[in-house]
Amino acid sequence: MRFATLAFLFDEAYKNIKRNGLMSIAAITTVTITMAILGGVDYSLYRVYQVASTLPSKFEIQVFLKTNATRKQTLALQNTIQGMPGVKTVSLFTKEAAWAEMQQEDKERRTFLTADVPGNPLPDRLDIKMKRPQDIHPMCLTLRNSARFPWIDTVKEDNETLNRMMATTRLIANLGIVIGLFLLVASAFVIQNTIRLTVYARRREIRIMQLVGATSRFIRFPLILEGFFYGCLGSLLASGIVLFAAEQFSNYVRAFQTPISEQLPQEINPFVFVLGMMVVGMLIGSFGVFLSIRRFLKRV
């Protein structure tokens, strides 16, 4: 295509947008709202997923040492475990701390059990966290090897918390994908419908252009540019809305001081988010025009 023609087609798209005020506004607001819903829901789902996968448990494996293990042996064991592959943290819960906690609990519960007990009968305890949930079980098996770890009495796996967490994150992840995809398709459909109506309103013009000898490409190009522009601008506005709402939401949740509020870890990179939204919007917009216009171009 010659440069003059190309310049003309761009100019054409620009004039179309300007001279069809009502339609342009309708298309842009529809794209904005739809993309805001799509982006908002996907953003939230991803956030919830992020939070859910970092939520679990103060411990994952509890290692009770023998009561006669010395502090030195305990510390040596802690070091050994810390050095093992896949381990995130190993924290020591000393028998003294355990005893103090129990006495406190006892007092609160008014059971007065500890009063009659001479000395401290409790063992030291090591709380282990692993890097990946699936490593927890193998780790336990290793630790239960009493030949290798003679001072270990019992190894307790936090099965319940673990399962719950794994199930929940799996659930959220799966649902998120289903809902996200559904919303994507739904948005594409709604935007496509709107664009189809704007093309429909111009069917006579398209027909005239054909009769004057314009090729399909010549007619299509400015309209696709237009759809591209709608998608672009709409997504940009939508990203703004979503990021603003997310900010407000974070503040709101933080103000609540619920356990969730302490756990809002990583942020989604806003740049990546805006970019993603724009790409999706532009694709839906321009492809929407492409699909809509076909039926009108078919009749040459």
Place this chain on the structure above:
Amino acid sequence: MRFATLAFLFDEAYKNIKRNGLMSIAAITTVTITMAILGGVDYSLYRVYQVASTLPSKFEIQVFLKTNATRKQTLALQNTIQGMPGVKTVSLFTKEAAWAEMQQEDKERRTFLTADVPGNPLPDRLDIKMKRPQDIHPMCLTLRNSARFPWIDTVKEDNETLNRMMATTRLIANLGIVIGLFLLVASAFVIQNTIRLTVYARRREIRIMQLVGATSRFIRFPLILEGFFYGCLGSLLASGIVLFAAEQFSNYVRAFQTPISEQLPQEINPFVFVLGMMVVGMLIGSFGVFLSIRRFLKRV
């Protein structure tokens, strides 16, 4: 209006829908999708709210009796409390059960505390649930009146669970309302945009009718009927989609066997849901036409 005219206007709306195939389909699918998203999100939010507000805690107030209270006195107290206003359930956790539980726990924790204790030092306990969360605190104050309840030793309020629950449900409820309203407005906007485009595509026809002497009412009525129909049919389809998805979702969650899955209590009455959706859809549809058409009728 005469009956013949009214019949004509209905016929008119019917023919419009039939003869503008593409526009009708576009309008109906947009309404369907938008209402499905609106309905789906609102439905889910309401479900989560329902679940969240029934989730909390096995107990809300724990009443520890004096260790020397007899079982008869305990039962009498239970009866008295059960009869007090605002109380939902009062369950007795006997000292025997408590002792057995403690021994079991002890064995599991390998602390061997209970072994040295002669007899059962624990008191009976009453677990009280209130009908409304806000009654919990006053109830505790009442029970702490030792003149009225001499056999009560301590009254413990489950503050943490309670606060957490109240905060979470409040959060969900507030967010739900904000999101629900936002989506309602957004859907109304998107549907209104689509309808505006279908009206826009017929602006010439509207103009011709005006020039032939049709009153605004005469022009508006079939178009509003059309919008009403789009809203109606779209919402109906959307309700179907949402109810079907909800069913699938419940099954899916149940299959996961997570703690949530045991707690899917009340259902939303599908009839009420469909009705609500239809009313909203019809209002948006017909009102959307009303607003869209104004600008075209303004120029007489």
Place this chain on the structure above:
Amino acid sequence: MIEPHWIRIFRIVKQLADRRLLNLRMIDLKDLSVVYSENRSALSHVTLHVEKGEFVFLVGPTGAGKSTMLKVLYREECDIQGMVKVMGFDIPSMHPRDVPKLRRSMGVVFQDFGLLPNKTVFENVAFALRVIGAGRREIRSKTPEALDMVGMTHRCDAFPNQLSWGEQQRVAIARALVNRPSLFIADEPTGNLDPDTSMGIASILEDINSTGTTVIVATHDKHIVDALRKRVVAFNHGCIVRDDPNGRYDIEEKPQVS
């Protein structure tokens, strides 16, 4: 809608009185100007009176302002200066609610026909009756009658885009005639018809004029103007340049080109 019933009745009675009893002119224009932009005016200072029952041809070169003139009469063009009274309605100060009433008592053939594309020929013609609230029986008897007058009965189930240009024009004429208006306005009603059909339409117009209907026709059709010898008002550049009670299309008798 919110005004009391009796005020409405009073207003209608007054209008009837204005129109019938005082025997007002059908059309009364004084110093009418239509200005589109500073340097473009479609009509300037036009004064014209048309009595009831007259038959008037508006002629003039293209762009002279004939269509604008007619648009003022049915109040499509309402951004005007000057006095305009049509059937007793005061066009510039008219309440929008009364506009349909004005238009229902006239029949208009638009230059672009203005047929509803989604309605069949029958429905298009019937629409003019629907609008005045006619009953089913009335529609069933009057619509075929009007279609028959212009010779379009055989195509009554066709949609406008399935008709030839001249056929559409005839349907538009049928629609304008069907509710027996007291004022008939036609913009170029024979522009796309062959001479024979044109003469047929001209004689229909003469017929309805003879039953008392006022007829105003803007036209370029020399033949029918010269054949009917009615009042001719010639426009040029938005001004009336000639008003001849038994006129021809041209002033001087040019020799026929043949």
Place this chain on the structure above:
Amino acid sequence: MIEPHWIRIFRIVKQLADRRLLNLRMIDLKDLSVVYSENRSALSHVTLHVEKGEFVFLVGPTGAGKSTMLKVLYREECDIQGMVKVMGFDIPSMHPRDVPKLRRSMGVVFQDFGLLPNKTVFENVAFALRVIGAGRREIRSKTPEALDMVGMTHRCDAFPNQLSWGEQQRVAIARALVNRPSLFIADEPTGNLDPDTSMGIASILEDINSTGTTVIVATHDKHIVDALRKRVVAFNHGCIVRDDPNGRYDIEEKPQVS
């Protein structure tokens, strides 16, 4: 788009050969029928040949099939039976991709003008040049020229809905002329013009015909047909009833009504 370059080039060369070297007829119809439904046919068994450089009037009563005939030529109506060749293109078997090429080498004045409502007069006329890929300089010189020919230069920034009917018609004529087509087709180009302007348009058509362009005009305008004395093809009920090399609008000399 996916066919190799050389096939494309071969095809184009062959078409050129067909059209130029073999010196084919401009229009070649044999036994053409257009049937809309069982009992309605717009054209039946029409055979017509038009040589390069001819000037042909199509006349006939309304609904005779003139517009349908023209629509076949620019392939708007393509549900046809029979043989149709226009400038060497075989209309019924034509690949959709080649249709723009056909239309670019002809200029068409549509009966409904077909102006783009969102473009100014200038842009509308320039569009016919854009379509053939004309450069900026070409557009700037040719467009005002064409507008000048029909006397519409002064309104070049107006939108079509701001023009009178006759002005729109002239813009449509300018658009059809602007890219100097080798076949000029006009459907009722003077239907809304006063006799003087009509004669002006007729002489423009005569001029472009004298430069070698083939001109085909469907018309009801007795004056210009009788004035130009060109070939007249008369239609009635979808058949050719007369083909007269130096004809008039009517067969017998009816006495002029005046």
